[in-house]
Amino acid sequence: MKEVTFRVFRGDKEKGELKEYKVPLSEGMVVLDAIHEIQATEANDLAVRWNCKAGKCGSCGAEINGKPRLMCMTRMDVLPMDKPVTVEPMKRFPLVKDLVTDVSWNFEVNKRIRPLKPQPRQADGTHRMMQMDVERIQEFHKCIECFLCQNVCHVMRDHKITDFIGPRFLIRCATLVMHPLDTENRLRELKDDFRIGYCNITKCCTEVCPEEIGITDNAIIPLKERVAGAFYDPLAWLWRLLTGKKADQRT
């Protein structure tokens, strides 16, 4: 049986290195299978986080040959197997051990976003939404919170800017801002607190998203346009002066 060489990061916050393991290749194998094989045979103490093995829980994000991906959705046959396959933890988050990182910063950021504040119910006690009104935001609900986009975004990864909420949470904001029932104004917050201006739409978040969400085109750019309309557009400003509307008022 053909063998593939893996170089897997082993270590903790203090020190670590890439260690080599050989794994027999089997049909339909994904990288997570190989990691499990290593764990079962050579390295019982190898730390790895996973749950569903179906690309839906978002736990198994790692950097495979330098690219952020889900281990369970990366088939061996998309990788060049004549060379060693490198598996490392996501680089942007603090390391716990081996392939496991502490992504709890994301949960803290999430708390800063005010939840949906819907309009009052209709006379029959229900909320009604038309398909055409929710189509756009349905795409954003596919997010599995793997945080691969947060990991790859250069704003935080390379420039270490921590007051930018990142693509995953800009998506969540877009869901609320475009929601047909929401009543909150959120644009000023997007500009001043969540710092959407840091994003320079270079689309790495979109490139790595395993759910293929159009993060940049369908969420971030539309939000940037709304922020531009509210704060950087002299004509819109004049229009508001004449109509008495507020800058980040919902339409």
Added chain:
Amino acid sequence: MSETTPGSSVSRPFLETRREDNWWVGPMATAMGLLAFTVYTTWAALQGEHYSWGPYLSPFYSPLIKPEGWPLSPAILILWAPGGFRLTCYYYRKSYYRAFMAMPPACAVAAAPHKYRGERALFIFQNLHRFFFYLAMLFVVILTYDAIIAFNFDGSFGIGVGSIVLTLNAVFIAAFTFGCNSFRHLVGGNVDCYSCASMGKQRHLLWRVVTFFNKKHMEWAWISLFWVGFSDAYVRLVSMGIITDMRIL
């Protein structure tokens, strides 16, 4: 913040990556394409001659404005508008941030170490994209007019290779312009509830049309960029007598 602050991993030197694929091909090709276009356009715009022949007018010189006593090439008076449109276009922004400014050069490849402010501070002007879009729409009309005129050979209908070149130019520029992200916002992207807003259904339909073009915005950006340069070169070569315009009809 505590331990959970992101980015506590060691900061990485410029271009550091574990990627083994040819990630540099993309930014390299982009840089060369943009550079080649800029060099040619600057040269062609400064010539101030050989920009028209028969019914054809080079798109770099359209609309032709020649004020009395203006010493330079007339192209300079108009090119800032389509130039500004492309400079502030969301797609082009991505391409030159990556290819020329290395922020980042490619995904998971360490960005250039300059102090990063994103599209804040100096780059806040990118927010003016919508105003260049209004002008770009005007240019679609003007170039369409030029394309129609290109079939008028001294009062009678005819088709030359140049007529087709200029028609395609108008089509490509229109396809690029109609996919503009600011346009997508203006026609319907800014509506929260299509079923309740006035004209909501029509706006939803328009939004979908613009979305159709927007999906291939990058492709249209390159096709139209190449073709507008080619159109100028074609008219220029015909007017210099280096090639002859073939008449089809």
